[in-house]
Amino acid sequence: QTLSRSVNVLIGVGLLAEPLAFADAGWVGGILLLVFCALVTNYTAKMLAAMMKQDRTSATYADVLIKAYGPWARETIYFLFVVELATFSVATVTLFADSMASLFPRFSSLFFKLISYLILLPTTYLPLRVLSLTSLLGIMSSVVLLAVLVTDGLIKKTAPGSFWEPMATSIVPRWGRFPISFGLLMSGFSGHAVVPSLYRDMAHPEHFASMINVAYIIAFVVSVVFGVFGYLMFGNSVSSEITRDLASTVGYPVALNQLAVWMVAINPLVKYAIANKPLVTTFEHLVGLHKPVAPRRIHRVRYYLLRPAASILCVGLAIAIPEFDRVLAFLGSASAFVICVIGPVGAYLIPLVVAGAERVLCWFLLVVSIVMASVGTVWSFLPVEEAGLV
Incomplete structure (x- = not known):
C-alpha cells in the first residue's frame, strides 16, 4: 500500500512535459538531468527518513525541518507549501482546460478554464476519505496514456508521431530554453512533503529504503519511456x-486517443481537490486563522470564503499564465528543488554529524541545487521565445 502511494505521488502531471524537457535539454542533457533528479531526490527522501528515525516525535515534513532549523523556519516552510500547492493547483487547472480543448476544439482553453471553477469548487467540499478512494486514478491514467503512446507510435508508419520514422531531434540542448528543463524534470519527483507520513504509516519502517528504491525505479522507467518515446515521435516540435500532439495528429485510433485524453482531463479534478485542502489549511496556519479565536466566525470564513477564494486565485493564475510548461517549470525550480533537495540537505548538515565524503557530497548537492533552482526559476518567467533565445 505504501509503495502504491509512493508511486502515485511520483507519477503525476509532470510526465506530460517529459518529451518537451528532452527537447529543451537534448538527448545527453535530458538523460543526465533525469538521472540526477531521480538519484538526488531518492537520496534526500532517505535523509528525511533517517532524521525521523532519530526523532520519533516528528510526524510531518514541517516537523523535521522545524526541528533542524528552529521555530523561525515555521512560517517559511508554510509559505513554501502554499507556493507548491498553489502552483500545482494552477497546473491541474491548465491541464484540465487544455485536455478538454483537445477533445472539443471548437472551444478554447480559456473557455474551459473559466468553467473549471464551477466544476472544481464543489470537489473541494468533498471529504478527504472520498477523494482518497480515487487516488489510483492517477496511476491508471498514466498507465493508459503510456500504453496509448506506445501503441500510437507502433501503429503509425510515417512522421509525425511514429517510431518507424522519428522526427528531428538534437543531441545538445536548446540553450535558450535549457534551464526550463531543470524544473520540468525535477517536478516529476516532487513528493517529499508526504515522505514523512509514508514513513510513519509503514508497519515496518526499517524497509523504507528498499520500498522507496522500488518506487523510484518504477517512476524513473516511466519517465524515461515518456520522455524518450514522446521526443522520438514528435521531435523538437513536441x-x-x-496529449495535445496525440489528439491533433492524424493517423491514430481516434477512440483510443480520446480515452487517454479523457483520463488525463478527469485526473486533475481529483488532484485539484486533494491539493486544495492542505492549501487552505496551510494558508490558515500562515495567517493565523487556525488559532482558537472566535471559532464559529473563523469556521464560517474558512468554509465559505477561503475555498472559493483559493479556487478563484488558481483559475485566475491559470488564465494569466496559460503555458503549462512555464507553470510546471516554476513548480519544479522554485518549489521542488527547495522542498525536495535544499531543505532536507541543509537540515541533514546542521547537526554536524555528517562527515567525510558524505559531507562533501551534501555540500555539492546543496550548491548545485541552489544554482539550478535560481536559474530555473528566473527562466520560467523569461519570454525566451520572443527574445530569440531558442
Whole structure:
C-alpha cells in the first residue's frame, strides 16, 4: 500500500512535459538531468527518513525541518507549501482546460478554464476519505496514456508521431530554453512533503529504503519511456503536453486517443481537490486563522470564503499564465528543488554529524541545487521565445 502511494505521488502531471524537457535539454542533457533528479531526490527522501528515525516525535515534513532549523523556519516552510500547492493547483487547472480543448476544439482553453471553477469548487467540499478512494486514478491514467503512446507510435508508419520514422531531434540542448528543463524534470519527483507520513504509516519502517528504491525505479522507467518515446515521435516540435500532439495528429485510433485524453482531463479534478485542502489549511496556519479565536466566525470564513477564494486565485493564475510548461517549470525550480533537495540537505548538515565524503557530497548537492533552482526559476518567467533565445 505504501509503495502504491509512493508511486502515485511520483507519477503525476509532470510526465506530460517529459518529451518537451528532452527537447529543451537534448538527448545527453535530458538523460543526465533525469538521472540526477531521480538519484538526488531518492537520496534526500532517505535523509528525511533517517532524521525521523532519530526523532520519533516528528510526524510531518514541517516537523523535521522545524526541528533542524528552529521555530523561525515555521512560517517559511508554510509559505513554501502554499507556493507548491498553489502552483500545482494552477497546473491541474491548465491541464484540465487544455485536455478538454483537445477533445472539443471548437472551444478554447480559456473557455474551459473559466468553467473549471464551477466544476472544481464543489470537489473541494468533498471529504478527504472520498477523494482518497480515487487516488489510483492517477496511476491508471498514466498507465493508459503510456500504453496509448506506445501503441500510437507502433501503429503509425510515417512522421509525425511514429517510431518507424522519428522526427528531428538534437543531441545538445536548446540553450535558450535549457534551464526550463531543470524544473520540468525535477517536478516529476516532487513528493517529499508526504515522505514523512509514508514513513510513519509503514508497519515496518526499517524497509523504507528498499520500498522507496522500488518506487523510484518504477517512476524513473516511466519517465524515461515518456520522455524518450514522446521526443522520438514528435521531435523538437513536441508540445508542452504530449496529449495535445496525440489528439491533433492524424493517423491514430481516434477512440483510443480520446480515452487517454479523457483520463488525463478527469485526473486533475481529483488532484485539484486533494491539493486544495492542505492549501487552505496551510494558508490558515500562515495567517493565523487556525488559532482558537472566535471559532464559529473563523469556521464560517474558512468554509465559505477561503475555498472559493483559493479556487478563484488558481483559475485566475491559470488564465494569466496559460503555458503549462512555464507553470510546471516554476513548480519544479522554485518549489521542488527547495522542498525536495535544499531543505532536507541543509537540515541533514546542521547537526554536524555528517562527515567525510558524505559531507562533501551534501555540500555539492546543496550548491548545485541552489544554482539550478535560481536559474530555473528566473527562466520560467523569461519570454525566451520572443527574445530569440531558442
